[in-house]
Amino acid sequence: MNSNPHEILGVSPGAAPAELKRAYRRLAMRWHPDRSDHPQATERFKQINAAYEQLLAVDAEDVDEAEAPQAEPNESMARAADIRLNLEVSLEEAAAGCRKTIHYTRGNACPTCEGTGEHGMTRTRFCSACHGSGRVHDAKRNLVRCEECGGRGLFTERICKDCGGSGRELAEVSLEIRVPHGMLPGDELRLAGQGEPSDDELQAGDLYLTIVICSHPLYQLRGRDLYFQMPVSALAMMAGGDVDLPSLAGVICRSLDAGAAERRQLRLAGKGYPGRGKNHSGDLVVELEPVFPSKLSVRQRKLLLQANAALLDDATESLPKIADWRNAHGMT
Template sequence: MPHRDPHSLLGLAPGAGEREIKHAFRRLAMRWHPDRNADPTAIEHFKRLRAAYENLLAAQSPGGAPAAERHDEAAAAASPEPPGEAPPRGADRREDILLTVEEAFAGGEKAFTIADEIPCDACGGSGEEVLRHTRLCAACHGSGRVRDGRSLAACADCAGRGYLNRQACGACHGSGQARAARKLHVRIPAGVLDGDELRVAGAGEDCDRSGGEPGDLILRVVLAPHALYRLDGRDLILSRPVSAFRMLLGGELPIPLPDGVRHLKLESGRATTRELRVKGAGFPGRGKQRPGALIVRLVPVLPEAPDAEILALLERAENRLQNTLSRHLPDVASWEARWLPDIPETR
């Protein structure tokens, strides 16, 4: 192992007390105990951790504790809590999960990556690394003393020694922590909305007590903006351009939904902006919440740059309309009756 010093091995600063020593060992035992870690190197590393733990505890009092007693304490620290007691839990962790409207509509399984902080492998979580060769302390220039007002005091950087045998770990820059990606597969219920929360049991923070269970991961749903759909509660709203002639004629109209295409019946009517509303065809319900409505805003569109064939058809339709003006175009017939009869024709 790269660190033989018991303090470095347990990620402790020199002078750590008994409580800190026990806490550090419990935390590392949860990770390295052979019953919990299938890595072939785990058993040897756990033995080193236990030896470091026993040595540091023995140094806490003159003469130290008997070896058998220290061994029993180490075993108890690594073993689960007694049955019948509620095990301690780690803290819950909260994250946002970004979903498309399609994912939230249909539900399913989604991969989710969490950035975890774990003890740095290079320094064992201590944040320090042992120098191969000692060097003079830059703060006190090797004297071990620094001026404090009018007097001299022991240099805090080197503890008054005048030299350094450790430095901040280059891998973690002294933090003792490293970043690690943890990938989960989260079940998304159909019909989740912006702001809903999903709970993933046991995917939160680890418990730092022996036998403890990890907390939960709580994911807050964030729906990404969509180019077509808009949500009002569970009502799914979209706009669709439609030929003005189709709005006059009526017929079947294909409508895109997040899970496929649905054909709606369009009644013949005026070629003006109007809505189709289908109850229960919007966002799916969850629990006691009912599904929303599908609301389609129809926007009439006239043909652009019609060719000769289209123009001929339009001319025939217009001639037919002129012969039955009062029936099919009453507004035009009324206007012409009011303003055209008494006005002489000009050439």
């Protein structure tokens, strides 16, 4: 069995820490037992890890320097970015809870370069600072080593064409989620591990969904109270009578007290938007709007005139001053 860590990682003995790391990431991804069906994948994966650790121990100081700018302050494994999205639901869906399939994109490691950003044949680009000579004039007009290219005069590039060297590709994701009942606009659902994906250095980020409730043709939600305007016949408001009120739980029948034909508010405690946790259900608040009859049929007009005549019969009691005046003028 091959036990030379440099050979296992396929790097030269003098390889820089950054190069070691790239080689390790590439191989670890290829041979990870979750990703490879190869019968020896587990064994190879162990070898690669062991080789990398061995070389890291040798280069410990260098690696620490190279890693310093990227190191996370906390001790736990660093996490990929969270994703935040709005989740639109109808009022009924939010009230009762629902299942939703959401679609979004997140970055997976590019399959072509396995997340390294490097792939394919080496391309050569001449250094523009020294025009490929590897040497430049300093302030005193002495020829010195070009710092841009480290004196090589050229750069070698293996940029992956499929991801432009970023190492990531955007993937469409469909996810079925459950929205619990009684969530309010602005409430957040957290789906652990459904944010930007993990790789060998990062844990997956989380997905946060902010609840947005679409506007409703009937109801307005204020806190957990549900408001709506209900047109009611002015005559029914005067005479009193039963009205059917729509609630989220179905029709509620209420009898109105006889009274004036003017705007009135009816509050049905606990019949509004459902509660959640320690929060109780809201109220159903109905704004009654009197509707006066306009275009009357012959029959309706006749009935109204009858009703009016009956009201005038009571004029002696309801309008005593007018009744006195009428009597004084011989009107009955």
